[in-house]
Amino acid sequence: MINNNYCVIMAGGIGSRFWPFSRNERPKQFLDFFGTGRSLLQMTVDRFRPLVPIENILIVTNIAYRDLILEQIPDLQPSQILAEPCRRNTAPCIAYAVSRIQSITDNANIIVAASDHLITNEQEFVRVITEGINYVSQHDALLTLGMKPTRPETGYGYIQFETPANPADNNILAVKTFTEKPNRELAEVFVRSGEFLWNSGMFLWNLQAIMKALHQYLPLVMEQFDQGAGIIGTPDEDSFIQQHFPLCPNISIDYGVMEKADNVMVMAADFGWSDLGTWGSLYDLSDKDPQGNVSIHSKTLFYEAEGNIVTLESGKLAVIEGLQDYIVAENEGVLLICRKQNEQQIRQMVNDVQVNFDGKYN
Amino acid sequence: MINNNYCVIMAGGIGSRFWPFSRNERPKQFLDFFGTGRSLLQMTVDRFRPLVPIENILIVTNIAYRDLILEQIPDLQPSQILAEPCRRNTAPCIAYAVSRIQSITDNANIIVAASDHLITNEQEFVRVITEGINYVSQHDALLTLGMKPTRPETGYGYIQFETPANPADNNILAVKTFTEKPNRELAEVFVRSGEFLWNSGMFLWNLQAIMKALHQYLPLVMEQFDQGAGIIGTPDEDSFIQQHFPLCPNISIDYGVMEKADNVMVMAADFGWSDLGTWGSLYDLSDKDPQGNVSIHSKTLFYEAEGNIVTLESGKLAVIEGLQDYIVAENEGVLLICRKQNEQQIRQMVNDVQVNFDGKYN
Numbered sequence: 202m203i204n205n206n207y208c209v210i211m212a213g214g215i216g217s218r219f220w221p222f223s224r225n226e227r228p229k230q231f232l233d234f235f236g237t238g239r240s241l242l243q244m245t246v247d248r249f250r251p252l253v254p255i256e257n258i259l260i261v262t263n264i265a266y267r268d269l270i271l272e273q274i275p276d277l278q279p280s281q282i283l284a285e286p287c288r289r290n291t292a293p294c295i296a297y298a299v300s301r302i303q304s305i306t307d308n309a310n311i312i313v314a315a316s317d318h319l320i321t322n323e324q325e326f327v328r329v330i331t332e333g334i335n336y337v338s339q340h341d342a343l344l345t346l347g348m349k350p351t352r353p354e355t356g357y358g359y360i361q362f363e364t365p366a367n368p369a370d371n372n373i374l375a376v377k378t379f380t381e382k383p384n385r386e387l388a389e390v391f392v393r394s395g396e397f398l399w400n401s402g403m404f405l406w407n408l409q410a411i412m413k414a415l416h417q418y419l420p421l422v423m424e425q426f427d428q429g430a431g432i433i434g435t436p437d438e439d440s441f442i443q444q445h446f447p448l449c450p451n452i453s454i455d456y457g458v459m460e461k462a463d464n465v466m467v468m469a470a471d472f473g474w475s476d477l478g479t480w481g482s483l484y485d486l487s488d489k490d491p492q493g494n495v496s497i498h499s500k501t502l503f504y505e506a507e508g509n510i511v512t513l514e515s516g517k518l519a520v521i522e523g524l525q526d527y528i529v530a531e532n533e534g535v536l537l538i539c540r541k542q543n544e545q546q547i548r549q550m551v552n553d554v555q556v557n558f559d560g561k562y563n
Numbered sequence: 564m565i566n567n568n569y570c571v572i573m574a575g576g577i578g579s580r581f582w583p584f585s586r587n588e589r590p591k592q593f594l595d596f597f598g599t600g601r602s603l604l605q606m607t608v609d610r611f612r613p614l615v616p617i618e619n620i621l622i623v624t625n626i627a628y629r630d631l632i633l634e635q636i637p638d639l640q641p642s643q644i645l646a647e648p649c650r651r652n653t654a655p656c657i658a659y660a661v662s663r664i665q666s667i668t669d670n671a672n673i674i675v676a677a678s679d680h681l682i683t684n685e686q687e688f689v690r691v692i693t694e695g696i697n698y699v700s701q702h703d704a705l706l707t708l709g710m711k712p713t714r715p716e717t718g719y720g721y722i723q724f725e726t727p728a729n730p731a732d733n734n735i736l737a738v739k740t741f742t743e744k745p746n747r748e749l750a751e752v753f754v755r756s757g758e759f760l761w762n763s764g765m766f767l768w769n770l771q772a773i774m775k776a777l778h779q780y781l782p783l784v785m786e787q788f789d790q791g792a793g794i795i796g797t798p799d800e801d802s803f804i805q806q807h808f809p810l811c812p813n814i815s816i817d818y819g820v821m822e823k824a825d826n827v828m829v830m831a832a833d834f835g836w837s838d839l840g841t842w843g844s845l846y847d848l849s850d851k852d853p854q855g856n857v858s859i860h861s862k863t864l865f866y867e868a869e870g871n872i873v874t875l876e877s878g879k880l881a882v883i884e885g886l887q888d889y890i891v892a893e894n895e896g897v898l899l900i901c902r903k904q905n906e907q908q909i910r911q912m913v914n915d916v917q918v919n920f921d922g923k924y925n
Contacts (some may be wrong), residue, residue: 221882502915504901504908513898518924520583520912522901523889531898536875538891538900539866539884546866550882553864562880 205309206334208253209298212242212262212270212316213285218479218544220551222512225563230317231269234483237367239369241477242316246274249326253312254336259283259301260316261294271370291402291420292457296415297442300426302408304434309408310334313454319486321473329470333364335406336373336468343414344373344405345459347398347467348474353388356478358400360467361391372469379460398469402476404454405464410464419457422449476533480528480544484510494521510541535562567671568696569614571660572607574678579913580906583885583897586875587925592679593631593906596845598860603839604678607750608636613689614801615674617779621645621663622655622678622812632763648805653764654819655784655811659804662788664770666796669874672696673773674765675816683835683849689831695767698735698830704737705776706767707821709760709829710836715750718840720762720817722829734831741822757766760831764838766816771827781819842890842906846872856883897924 216229223229230242239247240446242260249258262270263455264284272278283297295313302309312330320326329346337344346452347360358381360375379400383391391397416423417498425445426433429443459465477483487495492507499513501521508526519529530537537553539547554562578591585591592604600722604622611620620688624632626646633639645659657675664671674692682688691708699706709722720743724736745753752757768776778785787807788795794803803851835840837844850859854869861875863883870888873881881891890906892899897916901909916924 330720348833355869403614500920502919504912517896517898517915518920519898520901520910520916522899522905522912524900527885529898529900531893534879536879536881536891536893536898537884539882543884550864550866550884554882557864558862558880 203305204254206253207247207257207259207302207309207311209295209302209311209313210242210245210249210258210260210316211291211294211313212260212266213288213294214315214317216317217548219530220485220547221532221537221562222545224533225560226265227269228266228317229477230315230493231266231273234319234477234497234513235487236260238324240273241319242270243273245314245316245318246324248320248326249312252330255337256281257318259298261285261298262316263288281517284442285446286449287447289446289449290451291454292415292419292452293425293446295404295411295454296419296422296426296447296449299408299411299415300429300433301438303412304430307408308315310338311404311406311408311411313404315402315476317477319475320479321486323472325470325472329468329472331404333373333468336466337405337407337410340466341410341413342406342464342466343410343459343462344466344468345376346401346403346405346470349398349469349471350392350397353392354399355385355387355388356482357476358382359388359391359397360400361397362469364396373466374469376459376465376467379455398467399474400455401470402455402473404459405468411458414458414462414464416486419450420460421450422452422457425449430506480530480547481541508541566616566619567668569613569619569621569664569671569673570611571657571664571673571675572604572620572622572678573603573613573653573656573675574622574628575650575656576679578679579910581845581892582909582913583739583894583899583924584892584918586895587922588627589631590628590679591839592677593628596681596839596859597849602635603681605635607678609680610685610688611674611676612691618643622659622755623647623660624678625650635638639835645810646804647799649809651759651808651811652811653779653816654781654814655787655808657766657773657816658781658784658788658811659808661770661773661777662791662795663800665774666792669770671770673766673768673770677764677838679839680737681765681835681837681839683848685834687832687834690832691834692767695735695830699767699769699772702828703772703775703826704768705772705821705824707738707827707829708763708765708767709830711831712754712759712761715747715748716761717744717756718844719838720744721750721753721759722762723759724829724831726758735828736831738821738827738829740778741817759838760829762817763832763836763852766821767830776820776824776826780823781812781814783812784819786809817826835852842872842892842909843903846903870903873888 215491216223219229231240267282361377363377495510497512501511501519504522506521506524511529513531526541528539574592578585593602599612623645629644725739794800800839857872859874863873863881866884868883868886873891888903890901
């Protein structure tokens with residue numbers, strides 16, 4: 202194993218779209234979504250174990266989740282958990298992690314990934330990441346992973362790549378444009394064209410390349426972390442971060458760096474990826490009974506019921522009659538019943554619950 | 564208070580139609596249906612307190628519920644709970660209670676009532692029962708209470724009365740026929756005719772009248788209890804009942820006595836009665852929000868939801884989107900979602916759950 206491979210896992214999200222399954226105290230990445238006994242975070246860490254020594258895995262999260270992470274990944278040292286005192290989107294999160302790696306070494310290949318995505322073909326994942334690491338170790342490039350689209354998904358951003366002179370050359374291609382989540386019609390055009398990939402939010406780069414780009418495009422962020430040279434990586438890091446991290450602007454790495462830099466490349470990949478952003482995406486990925494019902498964790502009897510996704514707390518029984526295409530989710534004192542097609546309203550419901558019940562059920 | 568008034572409360576039912584709110588261990592009569600802090604049984608006992616001395620109230624139940632009843636009605640003596648070793652319908656239940664009363668006195672007026680009905684006008688109830696007691700204390704008659712129908716209910720049996728020569732005479736009338744639950748069309752005819760009352764299952768009679776009728780129409784039942792003369796009312800009663808009660812035929816008092824005897828009278832009453840036989844009847848009786856939703860015990864936020872009845876365990880929150888006319892009931896590890904119109908299927912579901920999960924959720 203090459204010891205200068207590092208992995209940065211971003212685990213600060215709160216996942217309110219999966220409420221009440223996800224809660225403030227236990228967001229999506231900490232949940233066992235498929236009843237396998239492993240949380241999404243645990244699955245993510247396991248996925249990187251063949252690629253990166255465990256001591257080179259850094260998890261950036263909200264300070265509130267530090268203990269929960271140490272509980273779920275007991276072979277991490279506490280220092281491998283980088284605690285953000287507040288939410289500042291992905292650019293400050295990545296800048297912090299990269300600054301920490303710089304305090305350890307001048308020569309690192311870095312993979313950045315979310316903690317709450319699903320990947321079904323782990324062997325292909327390892328193959329692709331290995332190829333990507335090999336590339337970024339030799340190139341001053343910012344490499345993003347683009348997923349070969351399997352449907353005109355409107356929930357993802359898309360990356361358009363430059364058609365290579367010789368398509369057989371390799372599958373690492375220059376990026377033409379990043380696009381936001383398209384409407385259905387546009388998504389269909391994107392997929393038909395064969396020139397677009399889903400933006401997975403996974404990145405590979407070497408330390409020098411990302412440091413150069415961060416300084417060039419996000420000087421207001423790096424101004425904070427540069428003051429931490431000689432402090433980050435020491436016992437004084439926590440108090441430094443508590444003071445300086447909140448001063449960073451709130452900005453994403455996509456908007457702040459990837460959409461601006463001229464050395465951005467995309468590697469087309471196909472290893473069964475989902476960002477598990479919604480109940481609908483979880484439904485799509487889950488095993489179904491002949492009536493298209495999904496039951497996660499719970500025992501369920503269905504009568505004249507089709508296309509539902511049901512999850513209760515472990516050991517509970519649901520008996521469901523006459524429901525079509527609903528989400529039924531119960532967790533820690535909250536039951537949600539909502540049409541799948543209206544799941545985008547869950548965020549508003551979570552707000553209403555916050556207002557009406559003073560945070561008791563959030 | 565006249566001390567030879569006795570009340571027999573039948574509390575042996577298992578109420579599977581309200582599953583999972585009612586469970587084998589805590590059937591319907593023991594539940595606080597309206598969030599008042601009093602169970603249906605407690606409300607029933609309270610209703611009789613102005614009419615009958617507490618020591619003259621007998622509760623017939625399955626042996627499994629003896630302790631629960633003593634817990635809910637702490638001013639009862641254990642001997643006031645008559646424990647059936649098995650279910651034999653209402654005739655053996657009443658024969659047992661009447662035999663017990665006979666071991667105490669030769670001269671009693673007896674009211675028989677269910678433990679799990681709702682009565683909304685308790686003052687009128689006391690007035691009617693007082694009138695009925697007065698009547699049966701002077702007549703060799705079997706008096707049943709008939710409720711003035713307010714709608715063409717198909718869930719109740721009906722009693723047709725003989726039109727009195729002079730309608731102003733009184734409201735205690737001879738019975739012409741008992742009818743089973745009618746279909747909708749017939750129920751409408753019954754209500755329009757003005758000659759039919761709902762069969763409430765409440766009875767009044769004096770000890771001699773019911774004893775005579777039981778011996779005449781149910782000799783196979785009374786053969787058992789007559790052997791208990793000198794034993795019932797003593798410490799040996801329990802073992803006697805355990806031996807003899809199971810030998811009684813399974814038969815209702817309606818079919819076994821009331822439909823056969825020629826001295827049956829009905830008293831028309833109107834005190835806001837429901838047998839709370841179904842979720843639908845509970846829904847009809849409960850306070851509703853402007854969208855016609857009923858929430859019992861639980862906090863609920865509704866979105867595009869109408870006509871639902873929701874009950875969760877105390878303190879829980881339900882968020883319900885896009886449901887019309889459903890039952891949503893959660894209790895002790897079981898969640899039921901079922902269209903109100905299909906609530907008669909709940910009994911089958913309870914059976915399926917029994918078979919599939921070995922009684923764990925029953």
